[in-house]
Amino acid sequence: MPDAFVVRSIDEIRFWSRIMKEHSFFLRLGFRCEDTQLINEANYFYKLFEGIEHKSHALGLDTDPSSIRQFNTEVHTAVSHIWVFKRKILGLILTCQLPGQNNFPLLVDHVSREANYFRNRLEELNQGKLEPLQDAILDENVFFLKIMADHAKFIGHLLDPSERKLVDQAREFSQDFDQLLFQAQDLSSMRPQSQTQPLLTQFLDQNRVSVKSLRDFKQTARDLIYACKIKSIIHPLLADHVFREAERFLEIIDMFEGVLTASGKKRE
Structure with a gap:
């Protein structure tokens, strides 16, 4: 019978890594043409979470729990970084440093909340806290x-x-x-x-x-x-x-x- 920790971890990562990947795409669509640094960062996170998503689907439910625990840690680091990126964007929007961009402040806050939810879930899984x-x-x-x-x-x-x-x-x-x-x-x-x-x-x-x-x-x-x-x-x-x-x-x-x-x- 598959380990419950392994099953839950893979399920969470498969779902939320795709969500994080798509957030990167949506944010990029809202940037102005001149926001090349932000566009490049969004592209980086898109590829990062695309790789995580692919890896999660390659893992079987019989994978050793220690390997999954390490994978959770790696994904947690990636999610923490995209959370920082999202909060940076929100700060730039709220201080009027990106006039004319098309991402609602509430949307950027929304996607950062989802990133925070994801990383908290990974922490709970690795620490065995329910x-x-x-x-x-x-x-x-x-x-x-x-x-x-x-x-x-x-x-x-x-x-x-x-x-x-x-x-x-x-x-x-x-x-x-x-x-x-x-x-x-x-x-x-x-x-x-x-x-x-x-x-x-x-x-x-x-x-x-x-x-x-x-x-x-x-x-x-x-x-x-x-x-x-x-x-x-x-x-x-x-x-x-x-x-x-x-x-x-x-x-x-x-x-x-x-x-x-x-x-x-x-x-x-």
Whole structure:
């Protein structure tokens, strides 16, 4: 039976290395022609994470845990460097040193938060630190609900203003996920204990319904963009990128519900 540490590490790296690679591409698209240093740095990180992604797919689930632990360390270093790059870009934008570039400050902050999430996950895996279930549920949902709310905002601003119905839908999703995020933050501050499992189950069920709706909206938008049936400045790869992150969130919700159900049966 494959080692759980190996399986989890490879899964995280396969997913997030592709995300980091695509972040490099999106940031590069937003730079001005004269931003040659930043463009070169973005190209460097694209190739770096492309290599990490390829290596992760070449590794088998029977790989020795010590080799995976070393790989996690190497990837952690790469992620830390791209996080610094992203925060540098954000600083340049906020201090008006890149006038005319096309990366929203919130988008740059968004991609840096994802890098920080990835490197923290690699640290947790290598150190063998797993949060208590209730903490993990709340922390993951606070993180991903913010990500989903950001996506809705980006979509709304990158659609052509004449796409009024889609813009309105994106705005509604933004407001919905802002409210879900506030609710998750409130629940997180309360830190419910195991005896409040029904509360956590209801919380996950509610989030799943909203995430599925947003996922379907993203899928429709992605397909329309690929077919050139809507007007926007959304790159087709970006449309697929945000769709995959919604899918990832749904997988995490399903995983948590499965664990909650199993733990509930054990107590009966």
